[in-house]
Amino acid sequence: MRLDIFSHSLVLYGTLPYGPLGFWDVWLRVSILRPLKGLDTNLYENLESTFKQEYSNYEIIFSVADENDQALLVAQALMNRYPGVQATIIIGEEIVGVNPKVNNLIRSFKAATHDLLWVLDSGVMVDPGTLARSIDIFTNTRLNKPIGLVHHVPFALIDESKVGSRLEAAFLNTNHAKMYIAINTGGIESCVVGKSNLYRRSDVDRLNGSLIPIRSQMENPHEPIRYGLPAIGRFLAEDNMIASALWHELGLRHDLSCDVARNVVGNMSFWDYVWRRVRWIRVRKHMVLAATLLEPFTESLMLAVVGNFSCRTLFSTPSWAFFPLHFLLWLYVDLDVYTSIAGLSIRQESFHSFLLAWIGRETLAFPIWILAIFGDEVVWRGQRYQILHNGEARLNT
Incomplete structure (x- = not known):
């Protein structure tokens, strides 16, 4: 049997100790981080999908900023239902910037047992084979580019008949998906939405959000605010900034899995939809004018x-x-x-x-x-x- 076929099979079963650039790794163990805030639509099913991954080496870390957050009850119920899956809850945040999601994730990043992280929004549901297929891409040494991030196309599901909900689904499932796939297929620039991202903590720890290649930083020393995830806390679009920094600072490329990140759109009014689009256009305007x-x-x-x-x-x-x-x-x-x-x-x-x-x-x-x-x-x-x-x-x- 050829080595690459053998390696491919082992990756699918989560047993291959092979890293993304050809270095031996520690059995590709993965820490799944799920930041929580409130009772998102379809929350139980979303979180349950991580307990059902067809992959043997992973842990789940739920994080909430407030000890009274109702999402805690859902996470605890799932941990009781799936005692065979290693899962923990971290309560409390560390304020490192204006981005509440980053503040929520700081302790999870530190507590994660493994270097390989899969960060999933609480509104996302994934198929059982998503992690195994993503690892297969992440560790594919046959590609002519170093992969630093694997992500998934968002796909909206509707459980509400509100106008805003339908507009949001129409946007995500047509125009957004079309442009998202096209830009990532061309691979000329970073374009990532943070609903479902797989990357290494050790790579993120080297970022400072300047988008200056790390070699140029060493040649022209400056004083960044900080390094790692705390450096990203000053941005609202932390997902895009992490991906862009991996691309520009470390020279690591991204790849899409064939899986989708299913997101059940909740109760959105017309103006909810409008101001959501306005928000992210204004953020993009200052990032990629x-x-x-x-x-x-x-x-x-x-x-x-x-x-x-x-x-x-x-x-x-x-x-x-x-x-x-x-x-x-x-x-x-x-x-x-x-x-x-x-x-x-x-x-x-x-x-x-x-x-x-x-x-x-x-x-x-x-x-x-x-x-x-x-x-x-x-x-x-x-x-x-x-x-x-x-x-x-x-x-x-």
Whole structure:
């Protein structure tokens, strides 16, 4: 049997002691970190999915900032139900910055027994084979690039009929997924959402959030605020910053697993959806300005205007023919993306509501972008923040 086939088989069963760059590791043990805050939608099933991983060497660490948090009861119930799975709860946070998720995770990072960490948002549910397949990618030495992070495409599920919930699902499952997969397939720049990320603590410990290659830092010494996860606490988009820092500071690339991070969208109103989109556009504006300014040109309405003008000028194509064909093709591509990541087709009875949400999402994209681009204040988990340069944030009191 060839060594690479043998290694692949062992990885799938969680028994291969082989590291990402060809170095022998300690049996690829993994610490799964799940920061909790409140009773998220579908919380029990989300957390239970980590107890069901088809992988033999992992521990689960739940972390909550408040000892009275109701999520503790759910985590404890699951630990009682699955006594054979090593799981612990850490209560309390360490304030290292404005980002509450980072503050929540600090003690988990320190307490994790293993170097390889899988950080999962509490709103995410994963399939039983997700960890094994992610490890297989992480340790694939046949790739011509060092992998420092494996992540998963978010996929939204709806259990509420609210307008905002349907708009959010239409966004995540079409436009967001399409761009997310395209950017990561091209691999020219970091693009990561932190709902489900696998990376090494020892790599994160070397980051300072400057995005300056580590060799240049040594050649041109400066005084960063700090290193490791505490250095990321000054950013709201900690997921994107960790991924970007791994990419730019350490030269480590990312790879997508074939799995998805399923997220049940809760009760979102229309304005919940609008301000959520505004929040992250404003954060991106200060992290990747050029890409944010070009965002409208990835949307169907803007491209319809540009495409219609071009085809009419070059080929005398009438507008009445161009516009319907443009939007039908756009919808076809988005439906293909949706069904591909969902693994099934949209049911006939659901198509009408999906179509209405899709039209609403496409129509709202440019007005939301305009609203977001002229402003720097965001609201997250009831707190107001001012977004500063490079995506850093300041809590407004």
